[in-house]
Amino acid sequence: MTGWRAFMQPHRIFLMALFAGLFLWCALSLRWDWLPEYAPLALEGLWRTIWILVVTTVLGFALAVPLGLAQAVGPWYLSAPAKAFCTVIRGTPLLLQIWLLYYGLGSLFPQFPWIRGSELWPYLRQAWPYAVLALTLSYAGYEGEVMRGAFASVNKGQLEAARAFGMPRLTMFRRIWLPQAIRNVLPTLGGETILQLKATPLVATITVIEIYSVSSRVRSDTFIVYEPLLLLALVYMIIAGIIALAFKKIEDRVPDRPHQG
Amino acid sequence: MTLKTILAAAALGAVAATATLAEEVKIGIAAEPYPPFASVDASGTWIGWEVEVIDAVCAAAALDCVLTPVAWDGIIPSLTGGQIDAIMASMSITEERMKTIDFSEAYYNTPTVVVGDKALDLDATPEGLKGKILGVQASTIHQAYAQQYFTDAAEIRIYQTQDEANQDLVAGRIDATQADSIAMADFVSTDTGACCEVKGTVADDPAILGQGVGAGVRKGDSDLRAALNKGIATILADGTHAAITSRYFKASIY
Amino acid sequence: MESLLDTLGLSQSVQLLSLSPPGWGGNLLRGLANSLQIALGAFGFGLVIGLFGAYGKLYGGPILRDLLAIYTTVIRAVPELVLILILYYVGSDLINQASVAMGYGRVEISGVVAGIWVLGVVQGAYSTEVLRGAIQAIPPGQLEAARAFGMPPLMTLRRVTIPAMMSFATPGLANLWLIATKDTALLAIVGFSELTLETRQAAGSTRAYFTFFLAAGALYLIVTLFSGALFARIEKWARRGQHSLKGGMK
Numbered sequence: 135m136t137g138w139r140a141f142m143q144p145h146r147i148f149l150m151a152l153f154a155g156l157f158l159w160c161a162l163s164l165r166w167d168w169l170p171e172y173a174p175l176a177l178e179g180l181w182r183t184i185w186i187l188v189v190t191t192v193l194g195f196a197l198a199v200p201l202g203l204a205q206a207v208g209p210w211y212l213s214a215p216a217k218a219f220c221t222v223i224r225g226t227p228l229l230l231q232i233w234l235l236y237y238g239l240g241s242l243f244p245q246f247p248w249i250r251g252s253e254l255w256p257y258l259r260q261a262w263p264y265a266v267l268a269l270t271l272s273y274a275g276y277e278g279e280v281m282r283g284a285f286a287s288v289n290k291g292q293l294e295a296a297r298a299f300g301m302p303r304l305t306m307f308r309r310i311w312l313p314q315a316i317r318n319v320l321p322t323l324g325g326e327t328i329l330q331l332k333a334t335p336l337v338a339t340i341t342v343i344e345i346y347s348v349s350s351r352v353r354s355d356t357f358i359v360y361e362p363l364l365l366l367a368l369v370y371m372i373i374a375g376i377i378a379l380a381f382k383k384i385e386d387r388v389p390d391r392p393h394q395g
Numbered sequence: 396m397t398l399k400t401i402l403a404a405a406a407l408g409a410v411a412a413t414a415t416l417a418e419e420v421k422i423g424i425a426a427e428p429y430p431p432f433a434s435v436d437a438s439g440t441w442i443g444w445e446v447e448v449i450d451a452v453c454a455a456a457a458l459d460c461v462l463t464p465v466a467w468d469g470i471i472p473s474l475t476g477g478q479i480d481a482i483m484a485s486m487s488i489t490e491e492r493m494k495t496i497d498f499s500e501a502y503y504n505t506p507t508v509v510v511g512d513k514a515l516d517l518d519a520t521p522e523g524l525k526g527k528i529l530g531v532q533a534s535t536i537h538q539a540y541a542q543q544y545f546t547d548a549a550e551i552r553i554y555q556t557q558d559e560a561n562q563d564l565v566a567g568r569i570d571a572t573q574a575d576s577i578a579m580a581d582f583v584s585t586d587t588g589a590c591c592e593v594k595g596t597v598a599d600d601p602a603i604l605g606q607g608v609g610a611g612v613r614k615g616d617s618d619l620r621a622a623l624n625k626g627i628a629t630i631l632a633d634g635t636h637a638a639i640t641s642r643y644f645k646a647s648i649y
Numbered sequence: 650m651e652s653l654l655d656t657l658g659l660s661q662s663v664q665l666l667s668l669s670p671p672g673w674g675g676n677l678l679r680g681l682a683n684s685l686q687i688a689l690g691a692f693g694f695g696l697v698i699g700l701f702g703a704y705g706k707l708y709g710g711p712i713l714r715d716l717l718a719i720y721t722t723v724i725r726a727v728p729e730l731v732l733i734l735i736l737y738y739v740g741s742d743l744i745n746q747a748s749v750a751m752g753y754g755r756v757e758i759s760g761v762v763a764g765i766w767v768l769g770v771v772q773g774a775y776s777t778e779v780l781r782g783a784i785q786a787i788p789p790g791q792l793e794a795a796r797a798f799g800m801p802p803l804m805t806l807r808r809v810t811i812p813a814m815m816s817f818a819t820p821g822l823a824n825l826w827l828i829a830t831k832d833t834a835l836l837a838i839v840g841f842s843e844l845t846l847e848t849r850q851a852a853g854s855t856r857a858y859f860t861f862f863l864a865a866g867a868l869y870l871i872v873t874l875f876s877g878a879l880f881a882r883i884e885k886w887a888r889r890g891q892h893s894l895k896g897g898m899k
Contacts, residue, residue, distance in 0.1 A: 145711050146711075222870060225874065226870055227831040227832075227834035228831075229834045229845060230834055230845055230862060230866055231866075233862055234858075237559065237862070238859040238863070240562060240563060241562065241566065241859055243566040244566065244587075259528070260568075261568075328725075328726065331728070332726075332727070332728040332729065335731065336835075346728070346730065346731065351533075351553070353468075353469075353472070357471055357492070357494070359472045360738070363735050363738075366731055367723075367735065370731065371723065371726045425840075426840035435676070436854075437670035437672060437676065437851075438670045439676050439679060464842060466838060469737075469839055469840065472738050473840075475742075558853040562858070565856075
C-alpha cells in the first residue's frame with residue numbers, strides 16, 4: 135500500500151492523465167475502421183508470434199546448455215567449435231542469418247532434385263521451419279555465452295562436496311550444477327527472452343505470417359500507415375511486460391541465492 | 396579522447412544533417428531488383444527500361460530528377476511522408492491507390508500472367524490453381540487480385556519482392572506465381588527460369604488490375620503531375636518511348 | 650591456384666565477388682561503408698542522447714525522470730524493426746510538416762541522415778542506461794572534490810565525470826556499438842543501400858544467394874572481431890591506474 139502511495143505523486147497523476155488523454159485521442163481520432171476486418175488475421179498472427187517465441191526459446195535454451203558447458207569445462211575440441219558458433223551467431227545480423235538459411239538453402243535445391251522426393255519435402259517447402267531454426271540457433275548462440283559464465287560461476291566447493299559423497303556425475307550435474315547455473319542467469323534470461331521477442335518480426339521477411347506481417351498487410355491493403363504500427367508497438371509492449379512479470383514471478387519463487395561476495 | 400572524438404563526429408553529423416531545401420525532384424523506385432525494368436548492375440548503377448524512360452521523361456519535362464530507391468512495400472508512405480516526390484516503379488493505376496495518391500497518364504500497360512513449373516498441370520484460372528501454392532509480391536495488384544479470385548488456392552504466399560517469389564518458384568517451394576507478363580517473359584528466358592513457363596493470362600478486372608502503369612504523385616501536387624504528363628506525352632509523340640522499348644522488347648508495351 | 654579453385658567449384662564465386670564489374674564485391678564494400686557510416690553516426694547520436702538521458706535520470710526533476718523512464722522502457726520493449734518504421738515515416742513527416750508550417754516548403758532528408766536519426770533514437774535508450782550505471786559507479790568523493798574546488802559543472806563533466814566513467818562504460822558501449830552495426834541491417838527493410846540490401850540486390854541479380862549471404866556474413870564478422878579487439882584496447886587504456894578500484898566496483 136505504501137508502495138502505491140509513493141507511486142501516486144501529483145506529477146505522476148498529471149502524466150497519467152496526459153497519457154490517458156493521448157491514448158483517448160489516438161482511439162477516437164485515428165482510423166480504426168479496418169480493425170474488425172483484420173481482427174481474425176491479427177489473432178492468428180499473434181498466436182503464431184507467441185508460438186514461435188516459446189518454441190525457439192525452449193529449443194534454443196536446450197541447445198545453450200551443452201554450448202555453455204562445452205565452453206566452460208569442455209576439452210578444446212568441444213570448446214573451440216562451441217566458441218566459434220557463438221561468435222559467428224553474435225557477430226552477424228540475424229536478418230542475414232534468416233535470409234541465408236531460407237533463400238541461400240533454397241537456391242541450392244534445384245541442384246539436388248532428390249530433395250523434392252524426400253519425406254522432408256513438405257516441411258522444406260514451408261517457411262516456418264527455417265524461421266524456427268534461425269531463431270533457435272540465434273537464441274542458442276547468445277544464451278550459450280551466458281550459460282558459459284553461469285556454469286563457471288557455480289561454487290566449486292559444492293561440486294567437490296558432491297563428488298566427495300560419491301554422487302554420480304550426471305546426478306551432480308542435474309541436481310547441483312544446472313539448477314544453480316540457471317538460478318544465476320534467471321535475471322539475464324528474462325531480458326534475453328524479450329530480445330528474442332523483438333527478433334521475431336524478422337521472420338516476416340521470409341513469408342511467415344505473424345503479427346508484424348499482419349500489420350504490413352493492413353498497410354499494403356489500406357494504405358493506413360501509423361495506426362497498425364502503433365497498435366503493433368502496443369501489442370509488443372504488452373507481451374514484453376508479461377514476460378518481465380513472469381520471470382519476476384519465477385525469480386521470487388526460487389529460494390534466495392546463497393550470498394556471494 | 397575517444398568519447399570526445401565521437402561526440403565531435405556526432406556534432407559534425409548534426410550540422411551536415413541540416414537539411415537543404417528541395418529543388419530537385421526525387422523519383423522513387425523500388426530498391427529491390429525488378430528486371431528488366433529497374434535493377435542495379437555490378438557497378439552499382441541503376442539500369443533497365445523504366446530507368447531509361449524516367450530519364451527521358453524528366454529530360455522532356457525539363458525536371459531535375461534524382462533516382463531514389465525506397466522499399467517497395469513502403470513506397471506510398473514514402474511519397475506521402477515526403478521522402479520522395481514521385482513514384483515511377485511499375486505501379487499500376489488503380490482505384491484503391493487513387494484514394495491515397497494521384498497518378499499521371501499511363502506510360503506502359505501489360506497483361507498479368509501466371510507462371511508455373513513446367514511439370515505441373517495448372518492454368519491462370521481459379522479452378523486451375525485450386526489446391527496449389529501461389530506466390531505474389533506484397534502490396535501489388537497481383538496480391539489484391541489473387542486474394543480476390545484465387546481463394547481456392549492451398550496458400551497464397553506473400554513475398555517482399557517478385558525476385559524472391561521467382562527464387563522460391565525455382566526452388567519448388569511454390570507451384571506458381573502471378574506477376575507482370577513482361578517481367579515474367581524475361582524471367583522464364585533465363586537459365587534459372589528454365590524450370591518454368593507462362594501458364595496463361597488472368598481474366599482482366601480493371602477495378603483491381605488497373606489501367607496501366609503511371610507515375611504516382613502526392614494528392615494535389617498538380618504541378619508535378621502536369622510536368623510528368625507533358626514529359627510522357629512528349630516521349631510518346633517523338634518516338635523516344637518506342638526507341639527505348641525496341642532496345643528491350645520485341646513488341647510495343649504501351 | 651586457379652585449378653584448385655576450379656576443383657572446389659569456387660572459381661565462379663570468386664568471380665562474382667571480385668571488386669570490379671562483373672564482380673559485385675565493390676557494391677558490397679560500398680554497402681559496408683554506408684553501414685559503418687550510419688552505425689558510427691547512430692552510435693554517436695545515441696551517446697549524446699544517452700549522456701543527457703543519464704544526467705536527466707540521475708539529477709533531473711521528477712517529471713523529466715518519469716519521461717525518460719517511459720522513453721527507455723518503450724524503446725527497449727518494442728522491436729527495432731517496428732521502431733524503425735514508425736520513426737522513419739513519422740520523423741520525416743513531422744519535419745516536413747514543421748518546415749511547411751514555417752514557410753520553408755518541403756525539405757529533403759538524405760537516407761543516411763534518416764538512418765542515423767532512427768537508429769540513434771533507439772541507441773539512445775540503451776546508452777542512457779549504460780551511462781547512468783557508469784556515472785553511478787564513480788566514487789562520489791571524486792565529484793565532491795571537484796565541487797569543493799569550485800570547478801564549474803561543465804568542466805567537471807569534461808575533466809572528471811567522463812574520464813572517470815569511461816572504464817565502467819566501455820564494456821556496455823562496446824556491446825552497443827556491435828548492436829548498432831548489426832541493426833543497420835534492418836534498414837534494408839526500408840530500402841537503404843547498406844550492406845544487407847546491396848547483398849540482397851547482388852544475390853537477386855545473380856541468383857547466387859548462398860555465396861553473397863555468406864560473403865556479407867564474413868564482412869559483418871570481420872567488423873565485429875575488429876571492433877572487439879579495438880574496444881578491449883580502449884578498456885585497457887581507460888582502466889590504467891585503477892587497480893585499487895577492482896574490488897570496489899558494482
